Amino acid sequence: MALLAVAILVSSSIYLTSPQRSAEKENVLVVGISVEPQGGNVAAAVESSADSEVISNMFDSLLRKDPSSGEPLPALATSWEISSDGLTYTFRLRKDVKFHDGTSFNASAVKVNFDTYREGKNIGTRVRLLRVISEVKVIDDYTVAVRTGTPVPYMLDLMAIPTISAIRSPSAVLKLGDEGFAKKPSGTGPFKFDHHTGGTEYVVVANTEYFLGRPKIDKIVWRVIPDPATLRLELEKGTVDYIDPFAAVPGDADALKGKKDIVVKEIPSWKSRFIEINNRKAPFNNVLVRRALSFAIDRDAIIKIALRGFGVVSDGAIPVNMFGHAPNLPKLNYDPVRAKELLAQAGYPNGFEANLIVTPGAPWPDVATVIQANLRDVGVKITLQPMETVAAYSFIYQNNTTYDMLLQGRGGIVDDGWLLLWELFYSQNIPNPNRFRYVNPEVDRLLDSARKVTDRSERLKLYYQIQEIITRDMPVVPLYYATGLMYYRSTITTLYVDPNLYTYFYYSTKTT
Amino acid sequence: MGLREYIVRRLLYSVPTFLLVSVIIFVIVRVMPGDPAVAMLGDLATAEDIKNIRRALRLDEPLPLQYLTYLSGVLQGDLGTSVWTRTPVLTEILSRFPATIEVTVLAAVIAAIIGIFSGTLSAVKRNSWLDHANRVWVLAGSSMPFFWLGLMLQILFAAQLGWFPVSGRIDREFLPQYITGLYIIDSLLTGNLGSLNSTIRHLILPAITSAAFAAAIASRMVRISILEVLVQQYITAARAKGLPERIVLYKHALRNALIPIVTIFGIMVAWGLGGSILIETVFSWPGMGRYMFEAIGKRDFPVIQGVVLFYSITLVTVNLLVDIAYGYINPQIRYE
Numbered sequence: 001m002a003l004l005a006v007a008i009l010v011s012s013s014i015y016l017t018s019p020q021r022s023a024e025k026e027n028v029l030v031v032g033i034s035v036e037p038q039g040g041n042v043a044a045a046v047e048s049s050a051d052s053e054v055i056s057n058m059f060d061s062l063l064r065k066d067p068s069s070g071e072p073l074p075a076l077a078t079s080w081e082i083s084s085d086g087l088t089y090t091f092r093l094r095k096d097v098k099f100h101d102g103t104s105f106n107a108s109a110v111k112v113n114f115d116t117y118r119e120g121k122n123i124g125t126r127v128r129l130l131r132v133i134s135e136v137k138v139i140d141d142y143t144v145a146v147r148t149g150t151p152v153p154y155m156l157d158l159m160a161i162p163t164i165s166a167i168r169s170p171s172a173v174l175k176l177g178d179e180g181f182a183k184k185p186s187g188t189g190p191f192k193f194d195h196h197t198g199g200t201e202y203v204v205v206a207n208t209e210y211f212l213g214r215p216k217i218d219k220i221v222w223r224v225i226p227d228p229a230t231l232r233l234e235l236e237k238g239t240v241d242y243i244d245p246f247a248a249v250p251g252d253a254d255a256l257k258g259k260k261d262i263v264v265k266e267i268p269s270w271k272s273r274f275i276e277i278n279n280r281k282a283p284f285n286n287v288l289v290r291r292a293l294s295f296a297i298d299r300d301a302i303i304k305i306a307l308r309g310f311g312v313v314s315d316g317a318i319p320v321n322m323f324g325h326a327p328n329l330p331k332l333n334y335d336p337v338r339a340k341e342l343l344a345q346a347g348y349p350n351g352f353e354a355n356l357i358v359t360p361g362a363p364w365p366d367v368a369t370v371i372q373a374n375l376r377d378v379g380v381k382i383t384l385q386p387m388e389t390v391a392a393y394s395f396i397y398q399n400n401t402t403y404d405m406l407l408q409g410r411g412g413i414v415d416d417g418w419l420l421l422w423e424l425f426y427s428q429n430i431p432n433p434n435r436f437r438y439v440n441p442e443v444d445r446l447l448d449s450a451r452k453v454t455d456r457s458e459r460l461k462l463y464y465q466i467q468e469i470i471t472r473d474m475p476v477v478p479l480y481y482a483t484g485l486m487y488y489r490s491t492i493t494t495l496y497v498d499p500n501l502y503t504y505f506y507y508s509t510k511t512t
Numbered sequence: 513m514g515l516r517e518y519i520v521r522r523l524l525y526s527v528p529t530f531l532l533v534s535v536i537i538f539v540i541v542r543v544m545p546g547d548p549a550v551a552m553l554g555d556l557a558t559a560e561d562i563k564n565i566r567r568a569l570r571l572d573e574p575l576p577l578q579y580l581t582y583l584s585g586v587l588q589g590d591l592g593t594s595v596w597t598r599t600p601v602l603t604e605i606l607s608r609f610p611a612t613i614e615v616t617v618l619a620a621v622i623a624a625i626i627g628i629f630s631g632t633l634s635a636v637k638r639n640s641w642l643d644h645a646n647r648v649w650v651l652a653g654s655s656m657p658f659f660w661l662g663l664m665l666q667i668l669f670a671a672q673l674g675w676f677p678v679s680g681r682i683d684r685e686f687l688p689q690y691i692t693g694l695y696i697i698d699s700l701l702t703g704n705l706g707s708l709n710s711t712i713r714h715l716i717l718p719a720i721t722s723a724a725f726a727a728a729i730a731s732r733m734v735r736i737s738i739l740e741v742l743v744q745q746y747i748t749a750a751r752a753k754g755l756p757e758r759i760v761l762y763k764h765a766l767r768n769a770l771i772p773i774v775t776i777f778g779i780m781v782a783w784g785l786g787g788s789i790l791i792e793t794v795f796s797w798p799g800m801g802r803y804m805f806e807a808i809g810k811r812d813f814p815v816i817q818g819v820v821l822f823y824s825i826t827l828v829t830v831n832l833l834v835d836i837a838y839g840y841i842n843p844q845i846r847y848e
Contacts, residue, residue: 036806038597046596047554125553128561179598198607199798200681225679225796226806229663233671233678390811391545393555397562408555423556433556 027218029492029510031503032231032240034247036224037202039182040193042166043116043124043173049246049501052126052163054202054222056502058100059166059187062091062110062159067496067507070415072156075212076105076167076188086151086454089159093142097211099169100193101186107144111136112170114146126163129413151452153459154416161414162189163502190215190506200224216509228252235262235487241510242492245269245484245501249362250308253485261490266310268321270499271482272420273314273409275356275371279438279475281404283352290474292342296378297371298334303480306366310485314478316467317410317417317424321499323456324417324463329471332478339378351379357396357406359389367479368407400431409479413500417463422447425470438475515839519832526828530821534586537820538579541813547571548595548811569595582817591821592814594807601818605800609822610693611681612799615791616784618715619722623780626723627730628773632766634731635738646731653728658787662721662794669717676717679796686710718795722787726780733776737769744768771842778834782827 037050040058045051064075077091097105114136117127134149148155158164172186185193190212191204202222206215223240225231228249234240236259245267257264275293283289299313315332318325343351358368365386372382387395396403410433412420423429426447427439443466450462484501496507549565550557566572570581585592591601634646670678677683681695688698688707696715699707741747742765750760788801800819807815 044598046552125557182598197798198604199611199802200796201684221684223680223796224798226793226802227659227679227796230666230679230794230796233666237671237674237678239678388546388809390547390551390809394545394547394550396555397547397550397559410556429558432558 029217030221030241032225032243033222040185041182042127044178044182045124047125053502056162057191058189059162060189061162061165065160072160089146101169101172103171106141107138109170110144153418154414157414215506242488248485265486267484269484270319270412273479275477276406279436286346288342288346292339294477295335295339297374302370306363310483311480314481319481323415326464326467336378353381355385355404356382357385359392436475533824537817541816546811551811591818594815595812601814608800608803612788615718618719619784620780622723623726626727631731631734635735650728653724658790659794665717683710718791722791741765741769778831781830
């Protein structure tokens with residue numbers, strides 16, 4: 001009873017005296033995220049949006065992206081030259097940069113990092129893209145030459161994305177090891193690691209000596225709030241300033257739009273969504289069947305019903321805002337009558353039965369329901385196979401030859417459609433990432449030649465040709481290009497989110 | 513048999529339990545669909561990358577060998593290393609256990625207080641409007657899902673009235689100096705009233721959410737138990753002696769009625785630990801339940817195994833304590 005009395009006493013006394021915030025005038029931005037960042041080391045980073053976002057704010061690459069145009073701008077490198085064969089990139093580096101641990105940045109730091117990334121012994125999922133580098137040569141303290149084995153059309157982009165090519169403090173990596181460094185990262189970026197409380201928050205503070213000038217935000221706190229309903233209440237209450245695109249749920253948009261202190265913003269991404277099809281299994285090995293599936297899908301209905309209006313009807317694999325998107329591809333019409341004709345031609349006048357693997361989480365189950373209804377209208381009976389995401393991926397790794405269809409899609413990583421086309425449709429990428437097991441020697445040949453063409457407009461022509469073939473062969477049924485959603489308090493004035501949907505807080509300001 | 517001997521024997525009996533739990537969970541995580549290597553590398557990895565990771569994690573070894581490696585580690589107090597964070601599982605568990613225990617114990621205390629109070633009232637005022645009202649709330653309390661009740665409390669008391677924070681364990685600026693990891697204890701030990709205030713404000717909603725079900729069940733049990741005791745002859749004798757009803761009720765009836773209630777305290781703690789997965793997700797609480805839930809999503813085998821083993825040890829300990837307490841309340845019970 002005494003305990004109860006104490007509890008009542010204490011709790012009643014605190015009802016009205018909400019804790020006084022200490023008088024600090026710090027400009028703190030609180031970001032609500034659903035997944036906890038594990039660490040700040042690109043070489044050890046697993047596939048996680050949260051890790052990518054913290055890394056993007058603590059590290060620099062040699063270049064950075066112009067927030068408005070997406071073009072590469074100088075960052076740790078002041079200028080660069082590309083050799084006439086397109087294989088060697090020579091970067092001149094800044095001389096005034098220090099890592100967060102106080103050591104100086106120079107050409108050998110670039111070499112040490114790139115050599116680690118390209119050897120590929122580490123598990124970092126994004127740095128694997130740097131395996132295209134064949135040699136890194138220190139020319140002098142502030143000049144470095146990076147050579148690739150074959151021409152890489154998107155090389156400058158790789159050099160501008162910290163989750164791929166972050167420059168880490170070599171002495172800190174040496175001292176702490178990969179795992180230790182992940183827990184106490186040290187880069188050159190606008191924000192420095194402060195602390196990470198497991199299950200609660202990841203905190204970085206402004207790097208006051210940042211070479212492009214001090215950030216306007218003093219501290220960023222990523223608060224881990226796994227439940228979307230809780231996250232929304234925190235934003236409405238003002239205890240969270242920003243819900244990033246990985247945590248924002250489309251279902252909340254309508255309700256939040258009406259609040260005067262909250263901004264709802266939709267931004268384009270590089271995420272392309274489609275039905276993945278096992279191209280070598282009957283009946284899907286018949287191109288007429290694959291085309292029929294495409295005609296049977298009502299893409300407008302998917303966007304309106306399943307995505308609540310957020311998304312763009314797609315016409316191919318490369319998103320509209322990515323370099324290489326073919327503007328004149330035939331529109332993918334909804335035409336169930338034509339779909340039935342094609343199925344009859346293919347020898348399936350009464351349709352057939354098939355499985356569609358669906359992963360949980362918005363919007364997949366809703367999209368699957370629309371697809372199931374659409375296909376039923378043309379006689380194709382779909383059994384939905386709900387599988388937890390990791391289970392689904394593992395299932396397809398193991399059952400690559402026997403699965404029917406998977407509702408997924410791919411995100412581009414760099415601003416050049418070549419990488420996306422190559423990953424998805426190059427025959428040597430079977431069984432993964434080309435898990436549709438699509439083979440077309442003409443596509444292989446065009447992809448091989450496109451990578452060698454340095455002239456952008458010439459390359460574009462080849463990309464267009466590839467996309468025409470893909471539309472004809474229909475190895476996947478394109479559905480829509482996903483867009484990102486951001487919910488934030490109106491006290492924040494600038495938020496730069498790139499098409500990978502990572503937020504760069506260096507450009508942000510917040511009024512207190 | 514003395515108490516010490518009894519405890520030793522109970523602990524020995526629990527060894528097979530732990531072994532069984534460790535085998536079952538070891539097998540379950542491995543037959544569960546989904547591969548840790550795939551979870552780490554995402555769906556774009558090549559088959560070779562996946563193979564390399566599997567080898568690095570020693571997942572390519574035969575299962576019995578993996579189990580023996582694991583078991584020999586456990587016997588030396590090493591629960592393994594998280595596949596994702598590369599942190600020792602035991603370190604992570606110990607850093608999150610206080611958070612879970614704080615809610616679970618507070619919830620069990622709240623449940624016991626409310627349960628005993630409302631159950632007694634209900635039994636004494638049998639068939640009055642109070643009893644009927646109590647029946648309604650018992651039904652509601654035992655049928656409301658955690659996540660729904662939690663959300664409703666958040667909307668009303670945090671978002672609308674603003675009395676409590678929506679989620680989290682403490683305000684960042686009030687983090688107490690680390691001593692036990694139990695923020696209430698730590699802030700009391702350091703005399704940090706700001707911390708205590710912030711801790712309690714954060715604790716109340718999750719604890720009430722967690723307590724609702726157990727309180728309802730306890731209330732029902734207390735009511736039945738008291739009604740049974742009240743018709744016993746010694747109660748009639750006490751009344752015949754002319755003792756005031758208050759003394760009859762609280763000194764003679766309630767004390768005996770409480771014996772069966774003590775046993776369910778262990779069940780309440782078990783229920784709280786099981787429910788911690790939902791409660792901690794709704795309230796962004798950095799405890800063990802959420803830690804395990806996230807580990808399942810990532811197929812972090814050592815973490816899942818470690819948490820389950822740790823939970824079973826906790827439960828065996830709590831039940832042992834309950835049985836010992838039982839003996840103190842009822843001297844007739846012998847340790848056999």
